[in-house]
Amino acid sequence: MRILVSAGAYALAMAGIILGLSWGQPSNVVGMFLVSGLAVGSLYALGGIGLVVLYRATGVLNFANGAIGALGVMVAWQLVQWGWPGPLTWVLGIGLTTALSLGYGRLIGPGLAWRDPVVKAVATLGFALVVLGMTAFAWEDDVRRFALPTDNVAITILGLRVTVTRLVVVAAVIGIVVVIWAYLGRTRTGLQMRALANDRDLSALIGVPIVRVETVAWGISGVIAGFTGLMFGNLVRLEPTIITFMIIPSIAAAICGRLDNLALVLVGGLSMGVIESMLTLSPELRAVRPIAPFVIAALVLVWIQMGHRSVIGRDQQ
Amino acid sequence: MKTTLKAMFLAGTVLAIPGVVLADTVVCEPGNDGPATGAPIRVGGIFGNAAPGDFSSATRAASAYFACVNASGGIHGRPVEYGVENDQWNPELAAQAAAKLVEDQGVVALVGNASFVEMSVNASYYARNGVMVMASGCAVSECFESSNIVSTNQGPLASSVGAAMYAVEDLGATNIACIGLAIPSVGNWSCGAVESYMEAQGLRASSVLMNPGAPDVNSSLLEAIASGADSILVNLPAGLGIAFLGAAEQQALRDVYTWTSSTPLYDVSVPGALGSYWDGALYVNAELTPLDGEGEHARHWRAVMDDYGRTDDPRDTFSQAGYLSARFFTQLLSTMDPAEIDDRAAVTAAIQGIVGYESDLICGPYYVGVADRHMPNRAGTMVRVSDGGFEVVRECYEYEGPYFEPLIEAERALGLH
Numbered sequence: 001m002r003i004l005v006s007a008g009a010y011a012l013a014m015a016g017i018i019l020g021l022s023w024g025q026p027s028n029v030v031g032m033f034l035v036s037g038l039a040v041g042s043l044y045a046l047g048g049i050g051l052v053v054l055y056r057a058t059g060v061l062n063f064a065n066g067a068i069g070a071l072g073v074m075v076a077w078q079l080v081q082w083g084w085p086g087p088l089t090w091v092l093g094i095g096l097t098t099a100l101s102l103g104y105g106r107l108i109g110p111g112l113a114w115r116d117p118v119v120k121a122v123a124t125l126g127f128a129l130v131v132l133g134m135t136a137f138a139w140e141d142d143v144r145r146f147a148l149p150t151d152n153v154a155i156t157i158l159g160l161r162v163t164v165t166r167l168v169v170v171a172a173v174i175g176i177v178v179v180i181w182a183y184l185g186r187t188r189t190g191l192q193m194r195a196l197a198n199d200r201d202l203s204a205l206i207g208v209p210i211v212r213v214e215t216v217a218w219g220i221s222g223v224i225a226g227f228t229g230l231m232f233g234n235l236v237r238l239e240p241t242i243i244t245f246m247i248i249p250s251i252a253a254a255i256c257g258r259l260d261n262l263a264l265v266l267v268g269g270l271s272m273g274v275i276e277s278m279l280t281l282s283p284e285l286r287a288v289r290p291i292a293p294f295v296i297a298a299l300v301l302v303w304i305q306m307g308h309r310s311v312i313g314r315d316q317q
Numbered sequence: 318m319k320t321t322l323k324a325m326f327l328a329g330t331v332l333a334i335p336g337v338v339l340a341d342t343v344v345c346e347p348g349n350d351g352p353a354t355g356a357p358i359r360v361g362g363i364f365g366n367a368a369p370g371d372f373s374s375a376t377r378a379a380s381a382y383f384a385c386v387n388a389s390g391g392i393h394g395r396p397v398e399y400g401v402e403n404d405q406w407n408p409e410l411a412a413q414a415a416a417k418l419v420e421d422q423g424v425v426a427l428v429g430n431a432s433f434v435e436m437s438v439n440a441s442y443y444a445r446n447g448v449m450v451m452a453s454g455c456a457v458s459e460c461f462e463s464s465n466i467v468s469t470n471q472g473p474l475a476s477s478v479g480a481a482m483y484a485v486e487d488l489g490a491t492n493i494a495c496i497g498l499a500i501p502s503v504g505n506w507s508c509g510a511v512e513s514y515m516e517a518q519g520l521r522a523s524s525v526l527m528n529p530g531a532p533d534v535n536s537s538l539l540e541a542i543a544s545g546a547d548s549i550l551v552n553l554p555a556g557l558g559i560a561f562l563g564a565a566e567q568q569a570l571r572d573v574y575t576w577t578s579s580t581p582l583y584d585v586s587v588p589g590a591l592g593s594y595w596d597g598a599l600y601v602n603a604e605l606t607p608l609d610g611e612g613e614h615a616r617h618w619r620a621v622m623d624d625y626g627r628t629d630d631p632r633d634t635f636s637q638a639g640y641l642s643a644r645f646f647t648q649l650l651s652t653m654d655p656a657e658i659d660d661r662a663a664v665t666a667a668i669q670g671i672v673g674y675e676s677d678l679i680c681g682p683y684y685v686g687v688a689d690r691h692m693p694n695r696a697g698t699m700v701r702v703s704d705g706g707f708e709v710v711r712e713c714y715e716y717e718g719p720y721f722e723p724l725i726e727a728e729r730a731l732g733l734h
Contacts, residue, residue, distance in 0.1 A: 029539070036535040036539060037533075142586055143559055143590045145592070151567070277533065280540050
């Protein structure tokens with residue numbers, strides 16, 4: 001019942017915001033901005049889901065996901081320039097991000113396992129800067145574009161042409177949510193991940209193979225980071241710094257899901273994209289668009305705190 | 318510092334084997350016999366290089382030119398010691414770099430400066446210290462509206478107005494949406510001048526300003542569509558411009574609007590990044606004459622870069638502008654009394670006295686004068702993306718608009734207009 005009330009309140013709030021911001025605009029223009037916002041929101045959600053999957057199993061909020069993804073897509077782009085077949089470059093790009101994620105998770109992660117969540121997060125920030133520095137060293141600032149075959153096919157939704165690449169992102173976000181939900185609920189490793197997320201000390205005492213379970217989580221996170229990097233490189237732009245710092249709105253989306261609930265991350269990410277896009281229609285509020293995701297995340301945090309639920313540091317309660 | 322060392326190294330190499338090197342390499346005026354000797358003439362330069370952009374090609378080109386000058390006999394027989402600093406887009410570092418060059422190293426002038434940050438921070442400092450900057454990569458209003466900075470490049474305002482003029486006169490535009498950066502004294506300044514130009518023509522224009530780090534270029538595209546424009550002017554850094562045009566390609570808008578751009582998209586790597594979709598449909602303003610120009614200075618610039626630059630130094634518009642600033646500075650000092658070229662006040666007065674320097678790399682005469690604003694380069698060329706490269710569609714033409722009226726008055730006073 002409480003879920004229904006919350007969902008109803010959310011739907012009313014979103015409808016009110018969209019109507020308020022688009023008041024007086026032709027419906028076809030509003031439709032285009034709505035679809036555009038959903039497309040950007042799906043990118044935020046994709047980044048946020050990658051963060052939450054790892055956080056649930058390891059308690060690490062991985063700020064390096066963006067930088068790892070940026071390196072992956074730059075490598076894929078470079079291989080394409082050398083004439084390698086596209087699908088192979090995508091696999092190798094994702095393979096590299098998975099290896100980097102696993103490397104951090106096995107070599108550095110265990111040493112920080114018993115530290116505060118904030119310490120763990122800051123360590124990944126350092127890793128992000130190292131990876132970004134390596135990427136900037138390898139590729140000088142230049143004009144580049146990472147194209148995918150799916151860019152050339154599009155369908156029209158509410159007056160806006162939406163490429164298959166964008167549809168792939170939306171499908172992937174929903175697919176990842178469903179698969180991870182099923183994985184956590186129906187497999188032994190998923191059960192162990194939930195146990196770790198609930199109480200790491202107790203899990204260790206009852207024999208949960210912590211290192212193995214965390215390695216799986218880091219591996220899944222690396223695959224998602226690689227895929228996210230490829231999508232950001234195509235749909236945002238192929239600039240390592242921009243892709244690296246896409247982690248910031250992604251964190252805002254993750255916070256909307258309380259770093260826990262993947263479905264809420266999806267809803268939060270899409271909502272942020274739509275509101276950010278709709279703000280363009282308001283001459284007075286257009287300038288505040290860049291901060292919209294963070295204002296929304298802050299409001300969600302306030303709402304959560306009103307319910308006495310902590311977000312970061314959940315595993316220390 | 319690295320660039321200084323490179324210049325000194327090159328000069329040293331030439332000193333060691335003058336016969337061999339001078340026989341095979343390009344010569345730079347004034348072209349005395351043998352390499353330069355004696356006390357160096359101290360000159361500075363500041364560039365910005367850090368994410369999200371590298372503006373070092375201007376100082377790299379100036380460094381290559383000064384290395385060539387040193388190898389060719391120097392200025393009055395003396396070598397130029399070119400000290401270069403990177404502001405890393407950091408205002409504090411930019412101020413430190415200027416103080417280091419002006420106060421610690423005692424440079425007589427700065428040449429080839431290129432940055433978003435440095436000019437905004439240091440414009441008043443240069444005026445207070447009576448030092449002139451012959452810049453090459455100005456992008457903000459403070460750079461052009463300052464008493465002690467003069468640039469060989471045009472910057473986003475002049476280049477955008479030039480693109481808008483072409484859109485109106487050759488493509489029939491009546492309502493332009495100018496897509497600029499939401500950075501104070503950049504996007505609103507340059508797109509605002511486009512609006513003024515269009516208004517003066519009895520036509521309409523609007524500005525769409527984007528956050529540089531915004532992931533969503535679609536909203537800006539939709540905002541431009543909603544403005545009712547029939548022509549879109551992309552006035553963005555190359556990476557963001559490519560992303561914007563990619564979004565337009567996704568919406569199949571190539572044939573719905575006419576498309577122009579300011580200079581950042583005039584880069585050899587842009588047509589490849591854009592793909593064949595934009596072939597023949599995107600018109601770009603070039604602040605200086607085409608990169609493959611066959612004029613004397615255009616060929617000399619490429620030869621200097623080949624012989625004295627690094628192979629990975631960009632051969633782009635900023636590189637042309639850096640070369641040209643260094644060339645004009647050398648031309649000036651070689652005409653001064655040798656006893657005065659270490660006197661900063663004398664050099665500043667001489668730079669302010671420059672009138673009517675010419676080059677095939679720019680469309681009009683270069684001048685400085687004593688004024689509170691400088692924009693000598695306000696005539697350009699228009700090129701079109703074609704077959705993976707660019708083709709010239711309009712030769713040198715002078716830009717019009719309310720912003721340029723005080724400059725035209727100044728040119729009349731100098732007998733140049």
